[in-house]
Amino acid sequence: MMIWMDNWQRPLSGTVLFCNRLMKRARPINCSSMHICFVGEIATPTFKTGGIGTFVANLSAELVKQGHEVSIVSFRKQQAALEHETLDGFSIYWVNTNQWGKLRLIKVKLDTNKVLRQIHARSPLHIVEAPEYGLFALQKIPGVQYVVRLNGGHVFFAKSTTDTPPRRRKAFVEKRSLKNADAIIGVSKYVLTQTQSYYPFIQALPSAIIPNPILVNRFDPSKFExxxxxxxxxxxxxxxxxxxVRQLIEAMPLVNEHVKNAALHIYGRDIPMRPSSDSYKALLEALLAKLQLQNVYIHEALPNNEMPALLAKASVIVLPSHMEAMPLAWLEALAMQRPFIGSQLGPGPEVITPHQNGLLCDPHQPADIAEKITYMLLHPQEAASMASAGRTMVVNEYNAATLVQKNVLFYQSLIGR
Known part of the structure; x- marks a missing residue:
């Protein structure tokens, strides 16, 4: 397969498909309807997940609008095995993860493969897609192409953010899953190149860099003037x-030296720390008490459909992650045309050009985070200009219609290989 060059010049080892150029120069592709199945998280009105689940829901709805059939195999506790429902035109098949006690992983594997065979028997599948670990237990169906989308797996984050070696079991599962893949999609240049360096055998697979799309009409600042x-x-x-978030809290005393009325609002789901399983939220609350901060508020996470109204309130949105693959949250913040500060690490420079569409900070340095926040708050006109440019960039480059078409083109390039 030809390597198409687009936003940067040095070719990656392996086969990298740059979809912007492909859309302009590739030979005509059969655009008949495909049947695509996603295995993994899915966000629904009654079931909250992280950014990957939201992405799968958004992409699935857009694929259905373009005439493709979409099935999703996802997992829940305390659900009847193989439960089925329909949402936005695509089918969700729930696999019960609360059976067989210590042997539940075996049961989940059996049920997942059973569901996939049933789906394929009813309507032949063309593509099965999963995250980094998702193909580990799957028995491949002949003629179906299996795609792994890199949103940042265990090994990626373990090697990028800590000095602790990856956990053996998780690394084994991830490696076996990637060995099952026929093709790779990276949501950023950074996550693709880094993952290829950890697993050199995937360099020979067809691959594409396709960021996760957002629904720009949902994140529309004109609705919240x-x-x-x-x-x-x-x-x-x-x-x-x-x-x-800990370093962000530690930055607040420095921010308040310059902006007395500044207040930090934190919205999120508590993730237990490993290996202790202690509450991370409790650690943050203890930090607030130690620093005697009265202007930092920790709230429960909101569902995605309530996020635009929350983002609209912000004078500045700060997401100083130690590492990301390509966070959907960044794009949602930029789409809402609010001043934005992200991390200078990982794919941050792929999204943010400092003083053009936002600012980048050193996420490990509270002083640097505070400096960037203070700059935004004390330079409102420049901040508004950066926010406007951020919105324009997201509308032009990360809208669902454009990126869904890039996914379709990549899927179609795999069929019949």
């Missing part, structure tokens, strides 16, 4: 060390 609140600093995301 006048909602922005002075001094409202917003963090949203999982409450865990790698998200940089």
């Amino acid at each position: 006048g909602e922005q609140q002075d001094g409202f600093i917003l963090f949203f995301g999982s409450l865990t060390e790698k998200k940089g």
Whole structure:
């Protein structure tokens, strides 16, 4: 397969498909309807997940609109085995993960493969896609192409954010899953190149860099005019060390030396620490007490459909992650046309050009985080200009219609290989 060059010049080892150029120069592709199955998380109105589940829901709905059939195999506790429901035109098959006690993983493997065979018998599958670990237990169906989408797996984050070696079992599962893959999609250049360095055998697979799309019409600032609140600093995301929320809290005393009315609002789901299983939220609350901070508030996570109204309140949104693959949260914040500060590590420079569409900080340094927040709050006109440019970039480059088409083109390039 040809390597198409697009935003950067040095070719990756292996086969990398750059979809912007492909859309302009590739030979015509059969655009008949495909049947695509996602295995993994899915966000529904009654079931909250992280960014990957939201992405799968968004992509599935857009694929259905383009005439493709979409099935999703996902997992829940305390559900009847093989339960089925329909949402936004695609089918969800729930596999019960609360059976057989210590042998539950065997049961989940059996049920997952049973569901996939049933789906394929009813309507032949063309593509099965999963995250880094998702193909580990799957028995491949002849003629179906299996794709892994790299949103940042265990080994990626373990090697990027800590000095602790990856956990053997998780690394084994991830490696076996990637060995089952026929093709790879990376949501950023950074996550693709890093994962290829950890698993050199995937360099020979067809691969593409396709960021996760967002629904720009949902994150539309014109629907929330006048909602922005002075001094409202917003963090949203999982409450865990790698998200940089502890350093953000430690930055607040420095921010308040210059902006007295600045207040930090943290919205997120508590993630137990490993290996102790202690609450990370409790650790943050203890830090607030130690620093005697009265202007930092920790709230429960909100469902995705309530996020636009929350983002609209922000004077500045700060997401100083120690590492990301390509966070959907960043794109949602930028789409809402609010001043944004992200991390300079990982794929941050792929999204943010400092002083053009946002700022980047050193997520390990509270002083640097505080400096960037203070700059945004004390330079509102420049901050507004950066926010406007951020919105324009997301609408042009990360909208669902454009990126869904890139996914379709990549899927179609695999069929019949």
